[in-house]
Amino acid sequence: MEKQGRRHHISPKLFHHSVSDCSFNASDDGLVDATNNTSSSNPSIPIPIPIPIPIKQLFRQTKEIKEMDFFSDNNIMNDDADDDEEPRRQPQQDCNNNPPAVNTGLNLLTLNSGISSTSASDIHQNSNNKLMTSLQVELERLHEENGELKTMLDQMTKSYSQLQAQLLIAMQKQAQNRLREPIKCEANGMLARQFMDPRPSAAASIDHVRDPSVAYSSGKTPADHEAFSSFGPSNLNIEVMSTERDQYQRRLQTNINCAEEALDRSSQCLGSPNYTSKSSDPNLFDDDNDEPKRSTDQEQVPVADQIPFRKARVSVRARSEAPMISDGCQWRKYGQKMAKGNPCPRAYYRCTMASGCPVRKQVQRLAEDKTILITTYEGNHSHPLPPAATAMANTTSAAAAMLLSGSTTSKEAHQYHHHHLANSGFFSNSQLPFFASSMATLSASAPFPTITLDLTQSPMQQFHRIPPPSSSTFPLPLHGYHQLMGGPGHPIPGPTYFPPNYKATPPPAGVSLGGQRSTSTHASGMIETVSAAIASDPNFTAALAEAISTIMGAPRPHQGHQGGININDGDIANNNAARGLVASTNNSPPSANIGLPPGSLQPGSPQLPQSCTTFSTN
DNA sequence: CGGCTTTGACCTGCGC
DNA sequence: GCGCAGGTCAAAGCCG
Secondary structure, rough: OHHHHHHHHHHHHHHHHHHHHHHHHHHHHHHHHHHHHHHHHHOOOOOOOOOOOOHHHHHHHHHHHHHHHHOHHHHHHHHOOOOOEEEEEHHHHHHHOOOOOOOHHHHHHHHHHHHHHHOOHHHHHHHHHHHHHHHHHHHHHHHHHHHHHHHHHHHHHHHHHHHHHHHHHHHHHHHHHHHHHHHHHHOOOOOHHHOOOOOOHHHHOOOOOOHHHHHHHHHOHHHHHHHHOOEEEEEEEEOOOOHHHHHHHHHHHOOHHHHHHHHHHHHHHHOOOEEEOOOHHHHOOOOOOOOOOOOHHHHOOOOOHOOOOOOEEEEEEEEEEOOOOOOOOOOEEEEEEEEEOOOOOEEEEEOOOOOOOOOOEEEEEEEOOOEEEEEEEEEOOOOHHHHHHHHHHHHHHHHHHHHHHHOOHHHHHHHHHHHHHHHHHOOOOOOOOOOOEEEEEEOOOOOOOOOEEEEOHHHHHHEEEEEOOOOOOOEEEEOOOHHHHHOOOOOOOOOOOOOOOOOOOOOOOOOOOHHHHHOOOOOOOOHHHHHHHHHOOOOHHHHHHHHHHHHHHOOOOOOOOOOOOOOOOOOOHHHHHHOOOOOOOOOOOHHHHHHHOOOOOEEEEEEHHHHHHHEEEE
């Protein structure tokens, strides 16, 4: 199905060209038949989609098609198996034999008509045969070339996977080393998490699942800071007992894909019941963990389940007169509340595209500017999404991934993040030079880590944008969001921008991220780097980018500046969010489709994993 | 009649 | 312990 769909997606243009060209050049029946033959054979031809077709090649295709129709009969006879290759290769024939090809074409036309009239000369046939032979040779050559390219792609994919695995292992080891210290320091044997977990429930002591969001919101005491800092980046997403870390690491090493799955799954887990403020909603956790993580269950729980359940939110600010931005999903309003300090009510929506879908969103207008609609997404779709919805989902997913990775400064999170996003297709178009993003801010004061994507301001406005003083925010580069919102036709062609004067509002007292991180005595390596950067430099993004660069072991996309704040197009219409679009980043791994589940949906490519379709919540 | 919206009640967490 | 605020539930009403 997909293949055919893809094939139709690609070939119809060619076919269309060929038809029009043929019909235009000659109304000959033979030509039309040849074209039809070509088209009919196309649907059965599998096309290797991942390999982008160069524009030149496309040109050659269209150019060739005229003559491809010419030889369509022969082509069909000679090569039925490679329909997708046909159009590309035939053009080359033309290119190679172009000057004579014109005559050849005429001759062929004559020949075609002559065939019916049985007046074709042997000379023409011989020349045609020669041409066909050369064409076949050329086709074979192109086949081989294509095969080599595929092989290269596969190798790159494998290499990337291997590197990723190695990186994860290395980071895991590093994390393990760091974990020992903090745990040892806790004489009572309690996890650092317990210190920061305000919940009175004893489950907190049992919980092996970190609750960073709680730390974010409630880590106000020095102990909490310390505890939170002990959850340094190296701790990754895994806050497990020391006895379980090895096991986790083993599992991690065993199957690197589990890492991604973990992120995916964790993203689907809106939060453990003992972690979220609300557990009364059965639907919310139906597909996730219905039970709080306990030590007894821990060992049996898959790696994915051990990932901390962190409730992340992605807030999108957009100007819209409509009561709700169209993000491609179906929503059902289940509540409305008057929020304090805002005359506009806050509406609560639940995704109704599938029963049990945990995704919810809140819609509220900004009190200061009622034309601005604030849509806050929460949760992860448990069902396939239409392309339009996937666009927004990918955006929020990317934002959340960035949020989580940034807020936790987790190496794995970064790793997962990059890999995840790459696989999601959100960042998959590595060939695109654009590195678009929107202004994104992270809120540390919110009950849940929230990333805000502000699409209401023009690039220049955002350039000098000042974060809302009421919230603890810092600039966060969000790749691709801009393109999602603006569409492929509105990418930011130039380098990304970083507001020189941009200054993130320091976190409020008691929620000082920098203080938390800097006080960590266990942080080292990247953690220290990031922590120090955070503490000393409000430009967290710069530090984050640096850390990511270090982690990834590869030069991070320059983004045109250090710290890379990308400015989105202020002309982006709110509803454009629903236009599925591909964002790009230089960060995209060579194999953007690594581990891409079949059900995934990518703008312009296969569907993303469901877990990728919306923002992640660990 | 089914689906959706409205709206008051209820639950929970948090601050004082 | 109490009050507040956020979030959710569920009954009632509306609409196509």
